[in-house]
Amino acid sequence: MVVAVVATMSLPATATAQILSPGKLGRAHSQLEGLSHCTECHDLGKKINGELCLKCHDGLKDLIAKGRGLHATTAVKDASCVSCHKEHRGTNAAIADWNGKTEKFDHSRSGWALEGKHAKAKCAACHTASYVTDKPLRERLAARAESTYLGLVRDCRLCHFDEHRDQLSGGCDTCHTAAGFSPAPRFDHDKSFVRRGAHSKLECESCHPKLADTEKRVGSLKPKNAETFVKYAIGQPKGCTACHRDVHAGKFGGRCQQCHDEVSWRRISGKAQDVTFHDKTQFPLKGLHRQADCGGCHPSKPGGGMKTRGLKFEQCSDCHVDAHMGQIAKDKTGVVPCQSCHDENGFFPSRYSLVEHQTSRYPLAGAHQAVACNGCHPADTEFFAEATVKPTKSGPVPRTQLLNYTRLRRPELDLARCGSCHRDPHVGQFASGDRAKGCETCHVVASFSELAFNHDKDSVFPLVGKHRGQKCEACHRQEANGDSVLYRGAPSRCASCHTDPHRGQFNSQAPDGSDCGACHGNDAFKPTTFSHTDATLTDFSLTGRHTAVACERCHIPVGVEGDRTAWYRGLPRRCRDCHEDVHAKQSGSALARVGGSQADRDCSDCHVTADWHQAIFDHEGTALPLRGRHRQVPCQSCHPKGMGAQVEPRCVSCHLDVHAGRLGRLCERCHDSTSFAEGSGVLAHGQTRFPLYGQHLMVPCDECHRDRSDRTFGGVPSRCETCHADAYARTAGSGLDHVAAGLSRDCRQCHNAVGWQRGRLPEHERCFPLARGNHRSISCLQCHTALVGLQFDTCTSFTAACT
Known part of the structure; x- marks a missing residue:
């Protein structure tokens, strides 16, 4: 690299x-x-x-x-x-x-x-x-x-020469498209001058001449294409005379459109936009006259032109025919006073108002005032079939041929009768008979549906209770033939409108079903007005406890034709038919002593309807007249249910000999019926190792002292489980299974002698109080998921579902 x-x-x-x-x-x-x-x-x-x-x-x-x-x-x-x-x-x-x-x-x-x-x-x-x-x-x-x-x-104009020589404003695309310079499809002549009538047929050159372009344009990007151009910028025409010669030489002003239009110069339009020039004549134009066609009033003259002199126009009839064809009376001068109802603004609407109508032979009242005129005055072409417009020999022919076929006068009608104009919706129900009535008896002119009819005074069926709130059509229905609603002869019996819920049980009282009012009112079907204490309505008057018994307890529903109907007629009346005979298992000897055999006696001999236990049985006639505390003892204490033998009048028959016979059977020698004892035994019990309080005070002595031979009352255990082991065992499957939870058998830790329900856990009260508030009524398992293994003498929450 x-x-x-x-x-x-x-x-x-x-x-x-x-x-x-x-x-x-x-x-x-x-x-x-x-x-x-x-x-x-x-x-x-x-x-x-x-x-x-x-x-x-x-x-x-x-x-x-x-x-x-x-x-x-x-x-x-x-x-x-x-x-x-x-x-x-x-x-x-x-x-x-x-x-x-x-x-x-x-x-x-x-x-x-x-x-x-x-x-x-x-x-x-x-x-x-x-x-x-x-x-x-x-x-x-x-x-x-x-x-x-x-x-x-x-x-x-960057690329193209302006062939219009700057005459027009706006862009070229206002009129032209890229398809070509000519024609100009976007050009709209109406934006500058709306062409109508004959103007729409003119060639462009008629208004837009071609001019020679002699100007030399220096600096143009493109040279001009033609040496001539069309003159466009002529401005908005200021009037017809800008293009047309005024043949009237200014006599009628410069607004030609007052008489002419663009269709043809020779056609007089008569729809002049401004007819103020006519105000200078003897007949200024008002209302619709200003829109009338000139030729309608000015006929053509021989040789051309319009007639403008010698025309009659003093009365409406000079130009207009009597549109009402003789129905309107003429005034003193013999002329129909058209202006009383009409004016130049139009034949309709008429100036004839409600005020004028009130002076007629039928003043309008109520809803009649809102009725359209043609509702009472219809057009009747047949009635006016002979009416024609005939020309007169002298003077011009009436030029307006408007005929109004409205019947203004109705002499054939009896205006005092509604039926002359209105159809009878009741189809003659009130038109004949002794009770024939006119419409005004029930209806008012303000509204047909607003009735003056009073059902309580004007009918045989006054409306009371819920009937008053019913709509008319609920009772007055369409007849079977569909012609009208039935009013006369409408049924008035209850059964005509209401089904019989008793299935004919009371037809013997009123076979036509018209006696429902004996028990029921008009305000509601229930509660009924029937009184079980009214001897005219029932032969079983209710007294005492019977008055509080619900009807259906005695009048039970029975099946009738697949439906359930309460049973009223033919019910049994004897006590034993409804009540159990509690004395059925007794020998009857005791009852026989005080008034014959048991079979011959009735429950009412000893009992009253106020209370079965308030017997009127006289114990003085028996072998044991009641004295002292015995008078306060309920009968069933000595005569318990199911006892079949006669009660012996001895103390031992009812009272236990606490002395086990060692003191004899004549209890009355030591005791009387006022009090068996003064309670000294209970007080003495307080000196023992097991003082009595709470429920223990009510326990008979022999419940604990079962050895009757031992009246020293010794040797009785004091532990709870001795007597209450069965109650301890019964907690199995309950909210707090004592056995499964392994609770102590010393019941006093949670319970006291006042009552078993409900036990209290003192330690639980310290941790989470249950003795008050909403928690007092819940079971243990509503909070604790399990009770087995709980320590009830300490605070714990490991099984609580809510912690």
């Missing part, structure tokens, strides 16, 4: 450059040959820097900054210069890559697509130094004799 470097250093400079350069530069860059110029295009030791290119090509840099031309487009601007321009390929090599030929370049990429004849032009026809308008660029091109595609502007 050292030898190569030394050899290179010994070579001439030009030779060295050729060894390091990949090839000769193109002719445009030939002045940059040599090692001293490399960094003018390349960064030292790197590739070509595009910024260095723009340093020389400053004209291109300016176009990119302005967003013009090919190099300003996004696709080219963001690419490197060498992607399109190749160098070091020889002096004669093209720097730009044209895909083989410049004509193949897609000109739309430059932002200006070539269309029409432009697409066929050679590149050099436009891209020539003589068309460059940028002065610095032209000076550089002149100094270096370079060719360029820069410096052109999108102005037609």
Whole structure:
């Protein structure tokens, strides 16, 4: 390598450059040959820097900054210069890559697509130094004799001569396209002068003559093509007389369009836009007269022209026929007063208002005031079939042939009857009979649907309760023939509109189903107005507890025709038919003593409906009259359910002999019915090793002192499990299985004698209180995932699911 470097250093400079350069530069860059110029295009030791290119090509840099031309487009601007321009390929090599030929370049990429004849032009026809308008660029091109595609502007006059000689403003593309100079398809004559009528048929030369161009144009890029040009800039015409001769010599002013139009000079339009000149005559034009055709009032004269003198115009009838054909009475002068209802603004709408109508034989009231006139006054061509317009022998023929076939007078109508104009929607239901009525009985003129009808006063069916809130059509339906809604003869029985939920059980009371009101009101089907205490409605009056029993407890639903219907008629009435006979297993001897055999007695002999337990049985007639505490004892305490034998009137029949017979059976010798004892035994029990409190106070003595022969009450164990081992075992499968958890059998650690439910864990209360708040009602397993192995005498949370 050292030898190569030394050899290179010994070579001439030009030779060295050729060894390091990949090839000769193109002719445009030939002045940059040599090692001293490399960094003018390349960064030292790197590739070509595009910024260095723009340093020389400053004209291109300016176009990119302005967003013009090919190099300003996004696709080219963001690419490197060498992607399109190749160098070091020889002096004669093209720097730009044209895909083989410049004509193949897609000109739309430059932002200006070539269309029409432009697409066929050679590149050099436009891209020539003589068309460059940028002065610095032209000076550089002149100094270096370079060719360029820069410096052109999108102005037609850059390449083409202005054949209109600066007469028209705007761009050439306003009228012309690239397809050709002529014709000009975009030209719109209406933008400068709208051509109508005969103007639309004129040739251009009629208004736009050709003029000779004698002016010498210095500095034009393109020479003129023709020595003549068409005169366009004639300005907006100031009036018809600017082009046309005024044959009236100014007598009618300069506004010809008052009488003429563009279709033909000889045709009098009569649609003058300004008829103020007519105001100077004896008949100033007003309203629609200002729009009337002149020939409608001014007929043609023999030999041409219009008649303007000797015309009659004092009365409307001088020009107009009587449009109402004799229906309007004439005034004292024998003239129909048209101006009473009409004016010059038009035959319609009429000036005849509601105020005038109120003076007629039928003043309008209510909804009639909103009815369109033709609702009552129709057009009737048959009625006016004989009406014609006949010319008079003297004077002009009426020129307006408008006939109005509206019937203003209706003598054939009886205006006091609604039916003269309105169809009877009830098809005669109220038109005959003893109850014949006119429409005004129920309806008002304000609105047909706004009724004056009072259902409570004007009908045989007053509306009460929920009937009042029903829509009319709920009861008054369309008749079968579809002609009308049924009002007269509409059924009024309940069964006509409502189905019988009782399936005919009460038809014997009212076979036609009209007696529903005996039990039901109009406000609601339930609750009913039926009273079970009303002897006129039922033979089973409800008293006592019977009054609180739900109806369906006695009136049970039964199947009827596939449906369930409450059973009302034919229900049993005896106590035993509904209530269980609790005395059925007893011998009956006790009941027989106080009033005959059991079969002959009724429950009401001893019981009342207020309460079955409030018996009215007289115990004084038995072998055991009740005294003292016995009066307070419920019957079932001595007469329990299921007891079949007679109760013996001895203490031992009900009371346990706590003395096991050692003291005899005559309890009354020591005790009475007021109190068996004063509680001294319970108090004495407090002196023992097992004082009684809580539930233990209620436990019979022999529950613990089972050895009845031992009235010393000794030898009874005091441990909980002695009596409550079964309760301990019953916790298996519960929220806190004592057996599985291995809880202590000393129940007092968690429970007390006041009640088994619920136990308390003192240690748990210290760690996490459960005796109050929402946690008091949850089970152990709602928090603890397992209870086996828990130590209940210490705080622990290793099995708690919520920790």
